[in-house]
Amino acid sequence: MSLGDTKSPFDSEEDPMTELKRYFAPTSLDQAVECLKGGNVTILAGGTDLTPQSQAGRIKFRETLMNIRHIPQLSGITLEGNEIRIGALATITEIMEHPLVRQHLPVLVEACDHFASDQIRNAGTLGGNICNASPAGDTLVPLLVLDACVELASMPEAKLYRHCMPISTFFTGPGKTRKSLCELVTGVRIPVPSPDHRSRFYKHGTRPALDISTISIGIAGDIKDGVISNVRVAFGAVAPTPLRATATESALEGRHLDAATIEAAAVAARDEVNPIDDVRATAWYRREMIHNMTKRVLENVAQA
Amino acid sequence: MSLKHEIEFTLNGVKRKVMVDVRMNALDMLRDIVGLTGTKYGCGEGECGACTIQVDGVSLNSCLMFAVDCAGRNLTTVEGLTDQPRGEALRDAFVEHGAVQCGFCTPGMMMQADHLLAKHEHPDEACVKRGLEGNLCRCTGYKKIVDAVVACGNAEPTP
Numbered sequence: 093m094s095l096g097d098t099k100s101p102f103d104s105e106e107d108p109m110t111e112l113k114r115y116f117a118p119t120s121l122d123q124a125v126e127c128l129k130g131g132n133v134t135i136l137a138g139g140t141d142l143t144p145q146s147q148a149g150r151i152k153f154r155e156t157l158m159n160i161r162h163i164p165q166l167s168g169i170t171l172e173g174n175e176i177r178i179g180a181l182a183t184i185t186e187i188m189e190h191p192l193v194r195q196h197l198p199v200l201v202e203a204c205d206h207f208a209s210d211q212i213r214n215a216g217t218l219g220g221n222i223c224n225a226s227p228a229g230d231t232l233v234p235l236l237v238l239d240a241c242v243e244l245a246s247m248p249e250a251k252l253y254r255h256c257m258p259i260s261t262f263f264t265g266p267g268k269t270r271k272s273l274c275e276l277v278t279g280v281r282i283p284v285p286s287p288d289h290r291s292r293f294y295k296h297g298t299r300p301a302l303d304i305s306t307i308s309i310g311i312a313g314d315i316k317d318g319v320i321s322n323v324r325v326a327f328g329a330v331a332p333t334p335l336r337a338t339a340t341e342s343a344l345e346g347r348h349l350d351a352a353t354i355e356a357a358a359v360a361a362r363d364e365v366n367p368i369d370d371v372r373a374t375a376w377y378r379r380e381m382i383h384n385m386t387k388r389v390l391e392n393v394a395q396a
Numbered sequence: 397m398s399l400k401h402e403i404e405f406t407l408n409g410v411k412r413k414v415m416v417d418v419r420m421n422a423l424d425m426l427r428d429i430v431g432l433t434g435t436k437y438g439c440g441e442g443e444c445g446a447c448t449i450q451v452d453g454v455s456l457n458s459c460l461m462f463a464v465d466c467a468g469r470n471l472t473t474v475e476g477l478t479d480q481p482r483g484e485a486l487r488d489a490f491v492e493h494g495a496v497q498c499g500f501c502t503p504g505m506m507m508q509a510d511h512l513l514a515k516h517e518h519p520d521e522a523c524v525k526r527g528l529e530g531n532l533c534r535c536t537g538y539k540k541i542v543d544a545v546v547a548c549g550n551a552e553p554t555p
Binding site for chain 2: 112114115117136139141143144146147153157161184185193208209210211212214275316
């Protein structure tokens with residue numbers, strides 16, 4: 093399952109853990125963030141990860157299980173000014189099929205297209221994929237190269253407080269994020285890319301469906317007269333979090349996308365990642381794949 | 397102590413009100429509380445598709461859904477599938493093409509195939525294979541299942 097096999101954010105040792113005492117399905121954002129004030133809440137959205145993880149005992153429920161499905165502010169995909177806002181409850185299928193996303197964010201469509209199976213795409217939500225914070229989370233790499241911001245809501249005093257955090261700073265470790273227990277992810281905001289923007293996503297796994305990435309690569313930039321600028325490169329499943337590859341970006345920024353530049357970027361990429369050996373691949377294999385596939389993706393971008 | 401919660405939903409066109417354990421998944425509720433055992437437990441983690449049902453018109457794995465999350469929603473299981481003409485045609489196509497061997501994957505396959513046909517009226521083989529990639533069958537080698545779904549799509553009159 094693509095939503096990850098790593099530890100959950102609801103699972104860290106220092107958190108208060110009590111018996112499940114209450115089920116709550118708020119119908120407004122205010123109710124939800126008020127409920128989160130005590131912090132002792134397990135949040136349910138699509139359930140594709142929480143259901144099996146909790147049944148297997150890998151996630152312990154907190155005192156309250158809060159189902160956020162009925163909060164209208166968490167749904168929908170809209171154009172707001174120069175940003176596309178995707179609600180936290182948008183399913184992978186909804187994102188993949190939405191005209192705004194298809195028109196402006198094809199790299200996100202590509203990643204959604206590689207996400208698990210139809211059944212899971214129909215249920216799993218973007219907010220869930222983000223909060224799960226799997227190093228291999230399929231939507232996270234495209235969100236990184238699209239420079240997305242994560243919308244957070246909380247109620248520190250008596251009033252609703254909302255702010256945004258760049259997704260590049262959101263993840264802190266496998267299953268861990270900067271979101272506090274009192275905060276709710278309400279959606280993401282993605283700047284509409286410029287007309288010169290090109291981006292690609294590549295995922296490697298052993299079979300097309302239902303596979304967790306061995307590696308994934310996202311590359312985006314503005315291309316004009318063969319020169320790439322505003323480069324953003326991100327890798328998945330090669331470090332404790334999905335990450336922006338700043339050294340690879342520097343090797344590309346402002347340069348002509350010729351063979352020498354592409355090779356230099358691929359080498360920078362190989363040196364920059366920090367993968368582990370696990371059931372899906374060895375660290376060596378992942379580094380080689382990052383090198384070879386970064387090269388292939390860049391060649392593809394250069395030819396486009 | 398198990399925490400219980402009462403939910404109401406529509407199942408195969410009929411309103412239901414049931415009391416469920418808050419931790420329970422929708423598959424266990426359907427099989428053990430409602431008593432509809434057509435939906436199968438295969439893997440319990442969304443890999444095999446044997447538990448596929450439709451909720452508000454989309455297919456999903458009932459093992460990956462909380463029972464409490466069914467509240468207010470519209471569920472269809474394999475027991476309700478042949479109430480619709482498309483479901484009936486699909487069943488006939490499965491029979492005709494010998495797409496059923498041991499039969500364990502069949503309810504999930506049919507629920508997913510029905511969703512596929514709802515989105516793509518006349519799917520080709522590649523489209524069917526893609527649509528069924530979340531459903532495992534260990535007997536047929538898939539060919540007869542894919543043939544059945546393709547045939548079902550072609551059999552429908554073009555609007």
